[in-house]
Amino acid sequence: QVQLVQSGAEVKTPGASVKVSCQASGYTFTDYYIHWVRQAPGQGLEWMGWLSPKNGGTHYTQNFQGRVTLTRDTSSNTAYMELNSLTSDDTAVYFCARWMVRDNYHYGMDVWGQGTTVAVSS
Amino acid sequence: AIQMTQSPSSLSASVGDRVTITCRASQGIRIDLGWYQQKPGKAPELLIYAASFLQSGVPSRFSGSGSGTNFTLTISSLQPEDFATYYCLQDFDSPLAFGQGTKVEMK
Numbered sequence: 001q002v003q004l005v006q007s008g009a010e011v012k013t014p015g016a017s018v019k020v021s022c023q024a025s026g027y028t029f030t031d032y033y034i035h036w037v038r039q040a041p042g043q044g045l046e047w048m049g050w051l052s053p054k055n056g057g058t059h060y061t062q063n064f065q066g067r068v069t070l071t072r073d074t075s076s077n078t079a080y081m082e083l084n085s086l087t088s089d090d091t092a093v094y095f096c097a098r099w100m101v102r103d104n105y106h107y108g109m110d111v112w113g114q115g116t117t118v119a120v121s122s
Numbered sequence: 123a124i125q126m127t128q129s130p131s132s133l134s135a136s137v138g139d140r141v142t143i144t145c146r147a148s149q150g151i152r153i154d155l156g157w158y159q160q161k162p163g164k165a166p167e168l169l170i171y172a173a174s175f176l177q178s179g180v181p182s183r184f185s186g187s188g189s190g191t192n193f194t195l196t197i198s199s200l201q202p203e204d205f206a207t208y209y210c211l212q213d214f215d216s217p218l219a220f221g222q223g224t225k226v227e228m229k
């Protein structure tokens with residue numbers, strides 16, 4: 001079946017980096033964008049950026065001031081989100097989700113990963 | 123950047139009630155808006171895309187409307203499994219933006 005499977009929980013110290021993976025299966029990886037969204041404890045959803053698996057193109061929200069990098073490995077159908085210079089404010093659940101645009105219609109984020117908890121603490 | 127203003131932030135309702143949630147965009151976004159449901163500890167789920175199109179498998183009691191700057195999600199008859207938090211998301215332009223969320227609680 002169509003699914004996105006994310007890597008496991010991470011515990012990091014302030015200043016460190018984290019790299020979360022999102023492996024796609026059940027569909028053609030390059031047909032859909034991958035978006036990354038995070039949710040701090042008790043808070044709403046925050047969009048981080050998107051990746052085009054077809055050509056590696058990316059777009060990030062300025063909120064992260066260049067700390068986030070999205071990449072992919074088409075040989076393993078895996079997308080990655082790396083976040084640097086972590087602070088306690090980066091403690092959150094990180095989600096990947098696929099998204100399609102076709103014929104100028106935006107089809108929404110219809111499949112989501114299960115989420116990866118990243119805890120930042122000294 | 124486009125801002126999304128969602129209201130109300132929370133509401134109390136009973137099973138069988140009609141529930142309406144609204145989102146307003148700070149500028150026109152055509153119909154590029156989706157609605158998502160999230161339950162505690164779970165990933166969000168897509169309910170509506172392109173403002174009014176029902177995602178496959180989503181019950182027909184959910185509906186969406188609007189275009190431009192004003193959008194509405196309606197649950198025609200609230201069911202026990204619908205108590206959750208709902209978010210709108212504009213995907214017209216980057217950076218994408220979520221509304222603040224609406225928590226639907228049992229009265």
